[in-house]
Amino acid sequence: MTIRRLVAAMILATASGSVLAEQSFTVQDIQVEGLQRVALGAALNNLPFNVGDTITEYNLSRSIRTLYAAGHFDDIQVFRDGNTIIYRLRERPTINAIEFDGNKDIKEDQLTESLAGNKVEVGEPLDKTILKNIETGLTEFYHGVGKYQAAVDIEIVYLPRNRVNLKVKFTEGDAASIRQINIVGNKLFSNDELLKNIESKQDLPWWRFMSSDRYQKQTLQGDIEKITSYYLDRGYLRFKLDSSQVSVSPDKTSVYVTLNITEGEQYTVKGVKFVGDLIGKDEFIKAILPIEDNQLYNGALVTYTEESIARLLARFGYANSKVRTIPQINDDTKEVELTISVDPGKRVYVRRINVAGNNSTQDEVVRRELRQMEGAWLSNDSLELSKDRIQRLPYIESVSYDTVPVPGIDDQVDVGFKVKEQPSGSFNAGISYGNYMGLSFQIGVQQENFFGTGNSAGISVNTNKYQKSVSVNYTDPYFTLDGISLGGQVFYSELDYSKQSANLEAYNYQRYGFGANMGYPINEYNRLNFGANYVVNKINSVNEYDQLRHFRAILLESNNPDGGYNFTNYELSAGWVQSTLNRGLFPTAGHYFGWNIKVTTPNSDLQFFKSNFEARKYIPLSNDHAWSFLSKLELGYGNGYGNKNGYDHTLPFTENFYAGGQNVRGFESRIIGPHAIYRTPSSIPGIPDINAGSNGYTNDLDTDTYFVSDRSFGGNAMAILTLEMITPTPFLSDDYRNSVRTSIFLDAGNVWDTEFDINRYANLSVNNSLGFKQPELADYSDPTLIRATAGVSLQWISPMGPLTFSLAKVIKKYEGDKQENFSFNIGTTF
Known part of the structure; x- marks a missing residue:
C-alpha cells in the first residue's frame, strides 16, 4: 500500500x-x-x-x-x-507486551527466546511483515512433532500512544499416531526384524500405554539412520534409502510411513592400510586394530576404529586430528579395501585454564584436582580425569568443560571448567518420642567444604532417654601439596541402659577420647589411610547376659565384682580405598572398594581387631545415565586375639555390628542379629572359669532357666547385600537429576556371632514367668539366617543435607524381628 x-x-x-x-x-x-x-x-x-x-x-x-x-x-x-x-x-508501533495462550508443547521461555531472535520483543518496534513467517515456522514445528491439526495465530491489539500487545494463540490439537510403517524392497530381513530396532512404533494396542506411537519427524530421521546402520554393520555396503514418504490421513490423526530401500549384497574386507602421520605409534595402532581381513564389512567397527585412533591422538595433544576411512569397493569380487587416512594436525597446547561457577568453593580447591596443566599439551584423558576428580568432591553437583581456540594462534586453546555446586554439608536434627527411646533430640552439622577450603569439619550432639554424645572432627584433605590428608577428632558419649526393663540388655557406658588420621594417595584411584585413637571406656550397672562371660572374666576384679568395667584401649587403624566413581554423591558409573581394619595394641586392656569391607558397583543402563544399576556388598568381622589369665579375648559388645534401619531397610534399627540370653541360676554367680562351670555359676544344672532379650545386641560378623535399580524420578525435570534420586531396592543380610554355642542351652528351660512375650532362642552363630526386604527409596540432597525416604516390604524375617515399613533419615545417603 x-x-x-x-x-x-x-x-x-x-x-x-x-x-x-x-x-x-x-x-x-x-x-x-x-x-x-x-x-x-x-x-x-x-x-x-x-x-x-x-x-x-x-x-x-x-x-x-x-x-x-x-x-x-x-x-x-x-x-x-x-x-x-x-x-x-x-x-511502527512499539510492542508493549507479548502473551501466549494454549501452548503446552513449547515452553514460554523458548517462545520468548525464539521471538527475540526475530526482533520481536517488548520495547522494540513491531515489523508486521515477519509475523506471518513466525506463524508459519511455529506451525511447521508442530507438524514436525506430529500435530497436523495445530494452528498458530498472532493477534495485534492496538493501544494508545502507538503501542500494541501481541497475543500468540496456539491450537495444538492431538498428535497424529503412526498407523503403519511400510518398508519396501527388503528381502533379507523382515519388517518385524527391522522395526524392532527403531524408536517409532506403529498402531500400538491400548494395553501398551507405557509406549508411544506418536509421529515425530526427528525420531523418524533417527530411525532411518538406525536401519541404515543395521545393514552396514552386517556387510551390506551398497545399502541405500531410495525414498521416504509420510502420508497424513484426511482427518490428520494418523500417518503412514513408507521407506523404499535397496539392500545390495554383502562385502568382505580385503585389507586395511594407513596413510598419513601416525605420530610414531604405527605398530601400536596396527596391533589394536579391530578390523581383520576376510571378515564382513562392519560400519560400526569402522566408526569405532576412527574414534579410537582420534582418542589416542588426543592423548598426545593432537586434539584436532582428522581420521576418515576411504573404502575402495570391488563390486565384482564383493570385496572392499579400507584406507584409513590420519591427519593429526598440529599439537595443541593449553594457554590458560579458567574455573567458573565456584561461588562458595575457593578456586584453589578446584584447581588442585586438575590433571590438565597450563602450558602442557591438551590431553582428552587429562581433561576427563580432571572432570571426574572434581565431580567426586561431595560439594560439587556437576562439572563440564570446553576448549576455546586462542584468537590468531592455531595451536593454543583456553580450557574452561564450569562447576555447579550443591549443599556442601549435612544438617541432621530431629525430635521424636517412642516407647523404647523416649524423647529423643539430635543435632549435628557436618561441613565437607568448610568456608570453601575443601576441608571437612563437623560437630554432632545426640541425646535421648538413654544416650548422650558429642563429637568434633576436622580433616584437611590436602595437608601437603601432593595430597596427603591429616585430621583429628575428639569425642564423648554416654549410654545409660541401666533402667531398661528386664527383657532388654542393660548397662551404663561412658566413652571418651581423641584420635588422629592420615591419608596417603597411591595413584589417581587408590589411597591408603592410617589412624590412631586413645579411648577410655567405663561400663557400669551391667545387666549381665550370658554372652558376656569372657568379657566379664577378663575385666572384672574378683575383690570388687560390682565395680564395673574400666578399660583403656590404644587403637591403630589402616585402610585402603579405590574409587572410580563419576560423582561424589549420587554416582551413576564406576566402582568403590573400601577396606579398613582397627586393632588395639597389646598394652591395651582389651585386645581385639575389627575389619570392614565395602564394595559398590554402578552400571549405567542408558547413555544419559538416567537408569543405572547398583550392587553393594558390606562385610564385617571382628574378634579378640590373645588371652588373659587363661581367658580368650573377644570382641567387646560395644564394637558389635548391627543391622536394620539404614542398611536393611524395612526393619527397625539394630533389630537383626543375636539377642542377649539371660540365665537364672539356682545360686548367686561369681566369676566363672573358662568353661563357666564353677565358682557358683550353675551353667550345667537342669534347674537353670533363661529368657531372650527383645532386641539384638549385635554380633561380631556381618554380611549385607543391596541390589538397587536407579530410575528417573517421576514428574521431576532432568535438571534435578543430580540432587534427587529414586530407586527400587532389594536388601538382604544378617549379623551373627561366631563364638555363640547354642548347645550351652540345650538342657535349660525357658523362663515363662516374666509376664512378656520373648523371642524364641535361635542359633545366633548361623550366618544363613538372612533377612530380606524390597521397596522404593527417594533421596534428596536438600539445603540442610541429604534426606532419605524409604518404603519397604519385608520378604524374609524371623521370630522376634520388628518391622519398620516406612523410614526417614536426615544426613544419610546410599
Missing part, C-alpha cells in the same frame, strides 16, 4: 509540474511530520542528503528506501513544496 501511495504521489507530482523528472534543485528545508517515538535527529540521520545539497528525484526515491531500512516506520510519503522537502511518516 505504501508503494502504491508513493507511485501515485510521484505521478501526481509529475502531472502537476511541481516536480520535473531528472530536474535537480537545491534543498532549502527538510520537514518531518508524524514523529512520536523516533527523535527528529535520528530520522534526519537516515537521509542521504542535507539542507543545501543539490538533489534529483532519484535522491528522493533513495531516501524512502533508506528510511524503510532503518526499521522504524510502517508508512513513508514524501512531498516537495518548492525547494522544501516534506516527509510524512507513520511509525
Whole structure:
C-alpha cells in the first residue's frame, strides 16, 4: 500500500509540474511530520542528503528506501513544496507486551527466546511483515512433532500512544499416531526384524500405554539412520534409502510411513592400510586394530576404529586430528579395501585454564584436582580425569568443560571448567518420642567444604532417654601439596541402659577420647589411610547376659565384682580405598572398594581387631545415565586375639555390628542379629572359669532357666547385600537429576556371632514367668539366617543435607524381628 501511495504521489507530482523528472534543485528545508517515538535527529540521520545539497528525484526515491531500512516506520510519503522537502511518516508501533495462550508443547521461555531472535520483543518496534513467517515456522514445528491439526495465530491489539500487545494463540490439537510403517524392497530381513530396532512404533494396542506411537519427524530421521546402520554393520555396503514418504490421513490423526530401500549384497574386507602421520605409534595402532581381513564389512567397527585412533591422538595433544576411512569397493569380487587416512594436525597446547561457577568453593580447591596443566599439551584423558576428580568432591553437583581456540594462534586453546555446586554439608536434627527411646533430640552439622577450603569439619550432639554424645572432627584433605590428608577428632558419649526393663540388655557406658588420621594417595584411584585413637571406656550397672562371660572374666576384679568395667584401649587403624566413581554423591558409573581394619595394641586392656569391607558397583543402563544399576556388598568381622589369665579375648559388645534401619531397610534399627540370653541360676554367680562351670555359676544344672532379650545386641560378623535399580524420578525435570534420586531396592543380610554355642542351652528351660512375650532362642552363630526386604527409596540432597525416604516390604524375617515399613533419615545417603 505504501508503494502504491508513493507511485501515485510521484505521478501526481509529475502531472502537476511541481516536480520535473531528472530536474535537480537545491534543498532549502527538510520537514518531518508524524514523529512520536523516533527523535527528529535520528530520522534526519537516515537521509542521504542535507539542507543545501543539490538533489534529483532519484535522491528522493533513495531516501524512502533508506528510511524503510532503518526499521522504524510502517508508512513513508514524501512531498516537495518548492525547494522544501516534506516527509510524512507513520511509525511502527512499539510492542508493549507479548502473551501466549494454549501452548503446552513449547515452553514460554523458548517462545520468548525464539521471538527475540526475530526482533520481536517488548520495547522494540513491531515489523508486521515477519509475523506471518513466525506463524508459519511455529506451525511447521508442530507438524514436525506430529500435530497436523495445530494452528498458530498472532493477534495485534492496538493501544494508545502507538503501542500494541501481541497475543500468540496456539491450537495444538492431538498428535497424529503412526498407523503403519511400510518398508519396501527388503528381502533379507523382515519388517518385524527391522522395526524392532527403531524408536517409532506403529498402531500400538491400548494395553501398551507405557509406549508411544506418536509421529515425530526427528525420531523418524533417527530411525532411518538406525536401519541404515543395521545393514552396514552386517556387510551390506551398497545399502541405500531410495525414498521416504509420510502420508497424513484426511482427518490428520494418523500417518503412514513408507521407506523404499535397496539392500545390495554383502562385502568382505580385503585389507586395511594407513596413510598419513601416525605420530610414531604405527605398530601400536596396527596391533589394536579391530578390523581383520576376510571378515564382513562392519560400519560400526569402522566408526569405532576412527574414534579410537582420534582418542589416542588426543592423548598426545593432537586434539584436532582428522581420521576418515576411504573404502575402495570391488563390486565384482564383493570385496572392499579400507584406507584409513590420519591427519593429526598440529599439537595443541593449553594457554590458560579458567574455573567458573565456584561461588562458595575457593578456586584453589578446584584447581588442585586438575590433571590438565597450563602450558602442557591438551590431553582428552587429562581433561576427563580432571572432570571426574572434581565431580567426586561431595560439594560439587556437576562439572563440564570446553576448549576455546586462542584468537590468531592455531595451536593454543583456553580450557574452561564450569562447576555447579550443591549443599556442601549435612544438617541432621530431629525430635521424636517412642516407647523404647523416649524423647529423643539430635543435632549435628557436618561441613565437607568448610568456608570453601575443601576441608571437612563437623560437630554432632545426640541425646535421648538413654544416650548422650558429642563429637568434633576436622580433616584437611590436602595437608601437603601432593595430597596427603591429616585430621583429628575428639569425642564423648554416654549410654545409660541401666533402667531398661528386664527383657532388654542393660548397662551404663561412658566413652571418651581423641584420635588422629592420615591419608596417603597411591595413584589417581587408590589411597591408603592410617589412624590412631586413645579411648577410655567405663561400663557400669551391667545387666549381665550370658554372652558376656569372657568379657566379664577378663575385666572384672574378683575383690570388687560390682565395680564395673574400666578399660583403656590404644587403637591403630589402616585402610585402603579405590574409587572410580563419576560423582561424589549420587554416582551413576564406576566402582568403590573400601577396606579398613582397627586393632588395639597389646598394652591395651582389651585386645581385639575389627575389619570392614565395602564394595559398590554402578552400571549405567542408558547413555544419559538416567537408569543405572547398583550392587553393594558390606562385610564385617571382628574378634579378640590373645588371652588373659587363661581367658580368650573377644570382641567387646560395644564394637558389635548391627543391622536394620539404614542398611536393611524395612526393619527397625539394630533389630537383626543375636539377642542377649539371660540365665537364672539356682545360686548367686561369681566369676566363672573358662568353661563357666564353677565358682557358683550353675551353667550345667537342669534347674537353670533363661529368657531372650527383645532386641539384638549385635554380633561380631556381618554380611549385607543391596541390589538397587536407579530410575528417573517421576514428574521431576532432568535438571534435578543430580540432587534427587529414586530407586527400587532389594536388601538382604544378617549379623551373627561366631563364638555363640547354642548347645550351652540345650538342657535349660525357658523362663515363662516374666509376664512378656520373648523371642524364641535361635542359633545366633548361623550366618544363613538372612533377612530380606524390597521397596522404593527417594533421596534428596536438600539445603540442610541429604534426606532419605524409604518404603519397604519385608520378604524374609524371623521370630522376634520388628518391622519398620516406612523410614526417614536426615544426613544419610546410599
